[in-house]
Amino acid sequence: MALTDASRPTDITMLTDLYELTMAQGFWENGKQDEQACFTAFYRDHPFGSEYAVMCGSAELADLVENFRFTDEDISYLASLSAPAGGSLFSPSFLNYLRDFRPHVDIDAVPEGELVFPREPMVRVSGSMFECQLLETALLNTIGFETLVATKTARVVAAAKGRPVAEFGLRRAQGPDGGMAVARASYVAGCASTSNVLAGRKYGIPVSGTHAHSWVMTFDSELEAFRAFASSSPKNCTLLIDTYDVREGVENAIVVAKEMEARGERLAGIRIDSGDLAKLSAYVRNRFDEEGLDYVKIVVSNDLDEYTIQSLLNQGAPVDSFGVGTKLATCYDQPALGCVYKLAAHRASADDPWTPVLKLSEQPYKRTIPGIQKVRRYVDETGSPVCDMIYDESYIEGDGTTLVAVNDAALVTSVRDLSYHELLQPVVRDGAAAAPRESIEAARARCKDALDALDPVYKRFLYPQSYMVGMERGLARVRDELVRERMAASSSAIPWKRI
Numbered sequence: 154m155a156l157t158d159a160s161r162p163t164d165i166t167m168l169t170d171l172y173e174l175t176m177a178q179g180f181w182e183n184g185k186q187d188e189q190a191c192f193t194a195f196y197r198d199h200p201f202g203s204e205y206a207v208m209c210g211s212a213e214l215a216d217l218v219e220n221f222r223f224t225d226e227d228i229s230y231l232a233s234l235s236a237p238a239g240g241s242l243f244s245p246s247f248l249n250y251l252r253d254f255r256p257h258v259d260i261d262a263v264p265e266g267e268l269v270f271p272r273e274p275m276v277r278v279s280g281s282m283f284e285c286q287l288l289e290t291a292l293l294n295t296i297g298f299e300t301l302v303a304t305k306t307a308r309v310v311a312a313a314k315g316r317p318v319a320e321f322g323l324r325r326a327q328g329p330d331g332g333m334a335v336a337r338a339s340y341v342a343g344c345a346s347t348s349n350v351l352a353g354r355k356y357g358i359p360v361s362g363t364h365a366h367s368w369v370m371t372f373d374s375e376l377e378a379f380r381a382f383a384s385s386s387p388k389n390c391t392l393l394i395d396t397y398d399v400r401e402g403v404e405n406a407i408v409v410a411k412e413m414e415a416r417g418e419r420l421a422g423i424r425i426d427s428g429d430l431a432k433l434s435a436y437v438r439n440r441f442d443e444e445g446l447d448y449v450k451i452v453v454s455n456d457l458d459e460y461t462i463q464s465l466l467n468q469g470a471p472v473d474s475f476g477v478g479t480k481l482a483t484c485y486d487q488p489a490l491g492c493v494y495k496l497a498a499h500r501a502s503a504d505d506p507w508t509p510v511l512k513l514s515e516q517p518y519k520r521t522i523p524g525i526q527k528v529r530r531y532v533d534e535t536g537s538p539v540c541d542m543i544y545d546e547s548y549i550e551g552d553g554t555t556l557v558a559v560n561d562a563a564l565v566t567s568v569r570d571l572s573y574h575e576l577l578q579p580v581v582r583d584g585a586a587a588a589p590r591e592s593i594e595a596a597r598a599r600c601k602d603a604l605d606a607l608d609p610v611y612k613r614f615l616y617p618q619s620y621m622v623g624m625e626r627g628l629a630r631v632r633d634e635l636v637r638e639r640m641a642a643s644s645s646a647i648p649w650k651r652i
């Protein structure tokens with residue numbers, strides 16, 4: 154999607170899969186457009202092998218709903234579509250209905266920066282079946298990618314152990330909108346800055362940068378190039394010293410640093426973008442220190458990710474900050490979170506009680522969780538998360554403190570002595586933002602606090618411990634009954650049913 158008006162598109166009514174619209178027409182024609190539904194969005198599998206994910210994109214949902222309307226141009230386009238077997242895809246009367254349609258949904262979501270775990274609701278949408286279904290694609294597109302990038306970033310930032318990480322990914326991101334989402338989500342999850350100027354302007358993210366190899370190559374000598382850069386950017390001078398040879402580059406940078414000192418200025422740093430970054434950074438640090446230039450910072454870049462950064466620091470590389478592009482912006486090792494949006498309850502009208510529903514699968518781990526789900530995060534006396542409980546207020550059993558693991562009914566624990574907080578917060582009520590949009594700084598602070606509070610056993614890269622997400626026993630029972638009913642009603646070949 155090309156950017157218009159120098160920002161991410163908020164008019165995303167038509168940014169949807171065709172089937173959402175054909176289903177909407179079907180609901181409308183069958184008089185079902187006002188039937189009520191409740192959907193939950195969640196992910197199933199650990200991204201990058203990470204035990205947790207960092208929620209991101211939920212702050213954009215109110216904009217999505219408030220801007221949801223079909224323009225005359227949209228309607229004309231839909232009217233022009235033909236069905237494969239002939240005739241129009243959409244009827245004039247349905248398109249007429251769409252013309253004045255505005256969603257009146259309620260949305261509750263996990264706030265940005267908070268941690269989320271597999272299978273628990275990240276977002277819950279309730280309203281008419283018609284409007285809930287129409288929001289599916291754009292909602293998943295928004296939260297899935299930003300959550301994925303935020304999660305990757307959290308890992309990269311953790312590996313850097315407090316050293317600033319600059320996001321340099323715009324040139325390698327998945328299109329202009331991808332680049333904007335990357336800048337935003339990576340700042341929420343702990344990057345110190347972005348090279349993306351539009352994101353800086355739009356989101357108020359700090360921008361930072363050095364210079365390219367081409368700068369050095371346009372001058373007759375590297376020394377001349379460094380001098381020219383120092384004189385044009387004396388207050389923002391980080392020199393890229395690897396265009397030809399880092400050992401020569403550092404000597405030229407030392408000359409320029411001393412000339413800057415004589416003018417009362419300071420060389421901020423140097424960047425190394427190729428070669429053995431551990432060996433070269435150690436060499437360069439030593440040379441600067443020998444020359445009394447211990448304040449000059451060392452920045453490294455070149456296809457970095459959490460593993461290369463961790464390795465460099467394990468080798469004792471004296472690096473002060475990292476520039477990370479391709480592998481962060483493209484979420485190189487896992488390009489999609491696999492977020493899904495599933496119907497969890499429905500009712501004929503707003504005056505009727507909800508009926509919980511679930512989707513079966515031959516793979517038990519893909520069975521959905523029914524009900525009007527909420528989530529509680531239970532924490533120990535230090536505030537560190539211990540487990541999460543998915544529950545439906547209508548089915549709580551006893552004092553509601555028995556937790557049953559999502560995929561193993563035999564795993565049961567009590568949360569009676571733990572304190573908790575609710576994860577889902579109101580985002581949209583009756584189609585309008587439920588609260589003023591929070592600042593990106595607030596989301597970033599929440600992310601830092603959440604990651605600091607999480608036990609390191611869940612954060613390690615290799616074989617992190619499993620964090621327990623379970624259902625309150627009443628909800629687990631409802632789910633179990635629904636599975637049995639559904640399977641009894643089904644004549645199909647779910648293999649183990651016949652044994």
Ligand SMILES: Nc1ncnc2c1ncn2[C@@H]1O[C@H](COP(=O)(O)OP(=O)(O)OP(=O)(O)O)[C@@H](O)[C@H]1O
Nearest residue numbers: 426427428429430431432454455456457461464465
């Ligand atoms: N000491 C190191 N330990 C671990 N990984 C490193 C180390 N030094 C560099 N790397 C990483 O190894 C990968 C390849 O580096 P390499 O030396 O091949 O650079 P390069 O790709 O030849 O440089 P360029 O192509 O940009 O000139 C990069 O991802 C880099 O970040």
Ligand SMILES: O=P(O)(O)OC[C@H]1O[C@H](OP(=O)(O)OP(=O)(O)O)[C@H](O)[C@@H]1O
Nearest residue numbers: 321426454455456457476477478479480
């Ligand atoms: O390596 P990344 O994590 O993607 O970081 C961004 C890269 O972008 C620039 O490279 P450039 O576009 O000049 O190409 P290069 O890979 O040849 O250096 C910069 O010098 C980094 O190497």
Ligand SMILES: O=C(O)c1cccnc1
Nearest residue numbers: 321348361362363364478
């Ligand atoms: O400012 C930089 O050094 C930079 C920006 C984008 C990509 N690579 C490097």
